Amino acid sequence: MKAFLFFLACDVAILGFVASPASGNSKDACCEAMKTGAFTPTSLYQAEVSFTDDAGKKFAVGQLRGRPVVLAMFFASCGYACPLIVSDMQAIQAKLPAQMRQRTVFVLVSFDSQRDTPVALANYRQQRGLGESWVLLHGGTDSVRELAALLGVKYKQESDGAFSHSNLITILNSEGEIIHQREGLNGGLDETAAVIVASKNHP
Amino acid sequence: MKVIPGGVFVPLLREPTGTSQVPVASFLIDTYPVTNVEFLAFVTANPKWRRSQVSSLFADSSYLENWSGDLDPGRRAPSNAPVVRVSWFAARAYARWKQKRLPSTAEWELAAAAGYSKANGKEDAELNKDLYAWLARPVPAILPAVTSVRANFHGVHGLHGLVWEWVDDFNTAMVTGESRADSGLDRNLFCGGGAVNASDTTNYAAFARQALRSSLKAKNTTTSLGFRCARDDSSPNPPPSS
Numbered sequence: 046m047k048a049f050l051f052f053l054a055c056d057v058a059i060l061g062f063v064a065s066p067a068s069g070n071s072k073d074a075c076c077e078a079m080k081t082g083a084f085t086p087t088s089l090y091q092a093e094v095s096f097t098d099d100a101g102k103k104f105a106v107g108q109l110r111g112r113p114v115v116l117a118m119f120f121a122s123c124g125y126a127c128p129l130i131v132s133d134m135q136a137i138q139a140k141l142p143a144q145m146r147q148r149t150v151f152v153l154v155s156f157d158s159q160r161d162t163p164v165a166l167a168n169y170r171q172q173r174g175l176g177e178s179w180v181l182l183h184g185g186t187d188s189v190r191e192l193a194a195l196l197g198v199k200y201k202q203e204s205d206g207a208f209s210h211s212n213l214i215t216i217l218n219s220e221g222e223i224i225h226q227r228e229g230l231n232g233g234l235d236e237t238a239a240v241i242v243a244s245k246n247h248p
Numbered sequence: 249m250k251v252i253p254g255g256v257f258v259p260l261l262r263e264p265t266g267t268s269q270v271p272v273a274s275f276l277i278d279t280y281p282v283t284n285v286e287f288l289a290f291v292t293a294n295p296k297w298r299r300s301q302v303s304s305l306f307a308d309s310s311y312l313e314n315w316s317g318d319l320d321p322g323r324r325a326p327s328n329a330p331v332v333r334v335s336w337f338a339a340r341a342y343a344r345w346k347q348k349r350l351p352s353t354a355e356w357e358l359a360a361a362a363g364y365s366k367a368n369g370k371e372d373a374e375l376n377k378d379l380y381a382w383l384a385r386p387v388p389a390i391l392p393a394v395t396s397v398r399a400n401f402h403g404v405h406g407l408h409g410l411v412w413e414w415v416d417d418f419n420t421a422m423v424t425g426e427s428r429a430d431s432g433l434d435r436n437l438f439c440g441g442g443a444v445n446a447s448d449t450t451n452y453a454a455f456a457r458q459a460l461r462s463s464l465k466a467k468n469t470t471t472s473l474g475f476r477c478a479r480d481d482s483s484p485n486p487p488p489s490s
Contacts, residue, residue: 086304086305087305088305193419
């Protein structure tokens with residue numbers, strides 16, 4: 046095995062932080078918990094991706110730093126798997142102890158760059174009754190593909206406009222490192238919740 | 249770069265809902281795969297993509313393993329040979345640096361569907377002979393120059409007969425299970441178990457590419473996997489000379 050030096054790209058880190066004040070989320074709990082300095086070698090927050098939240102504000106993934114994250118990719122017009130994935134994420138949320146539940150962020154990133162505009166995502170938030178700890182993100186095809194590659198999510202737009210995709214719920218620790226993935230649509234929720242609870246011991 | 253006229257790509261694997269044809273707009277594609285000397289310029293300008301500095305998130309531990317050093321491709325990676333041992337993330341970063349992008353699967357397959365002298369490679373016996381001879385040959389320890397492979401109908405070299413190439417949407421391939429669980433995919437032929445849904449069961453080479461794409465993760469690198477860049481035809485910049 047070769048030794049890696051891991052000089053982390055300062056420019057990526059700076060980009061992440063420059064973007065965060067612009068989001069106007071200064072009262073958000075995320076920001077007081079946010080750590081400074083370079084991201085860890087396996088932090089997803091190094092990725093050069095850009096998203097917009099369902100309020101229409103730019104969202105840098107590095108803003109999630111400091112809190113455990115439950116993340117899935119989905120699309121709002123999905124009629125089968127995605128509603129189940131969101132329900133499973135809500136079930137995970139309910140299983141967390143109150144203090145942990147407050148700290149954890151639930152992130153949905155849409156595959157559908159065309160139809161899932163911030164407005165469409167805001168409607169989805171309302172329909173599904175997703176509270177303040179949920180972040181719904183719209184991105185261009187480039188950022189969506191980069192994030193999917195980082196998560197190991199495979200997806201493809203079919204000729205009818207719907208997406209075939211992996212069913213995957215990913216847990217990130219406070220540094221944005223993947224610590225667990227729930228594959229498929231059955232079970233594994235207790236285990237996933239337990240991983241989040243244990244993640245408070247991670248750096 | 250060379251212009252590939254627009255056309256229709258018929259995916260190898262049919263959708264469950266019926267056959268599909270993907271319209272592809274006219275686009276530009278690099279004449280040759282990216283070479284070691286070109287990739288050297290990229291890592292020189294972008295230190296975070298050097299072998300000793302790349303994040304393990306974006307490349308596995310054999311990234312640029314055949315190079316002698318961070319800024320020295322060395323004897324096993326001749327200047328004009330295609331760069332291999334690069335991840336999808338690295339290939340994409342290179343393309344961005346060049347203000348280009350990776351071709352989509354549909355674009356790559358459309359460009360590669362041409363023969364030497366005919367627009368439809370299926371009718372080109374000479375190309376098919378060379379292609380299958382290449383598939384049957386082990387990857388040489390030192391790859392030949394990108395110019396060593398004959399141009400196809402569009403003037404593009406090396407789409408067949410040199411190395412495999414990354415495409416931007418490699419992660420659309422949804423064949424269940426890994427075709428090969430280990431680095432055997434470098435040199436072995438691939439399983440064609442998806443034939444039940446195939447639109448053209450005679451296109452063995454397309455099965456091989458489909459199997460390879462579906463077995464890859466974005467950080468993987470192999471001894472025979474390189475890339476080239478593409479660009480929209482509507483781009484305001486004139487195409488570069490190479």
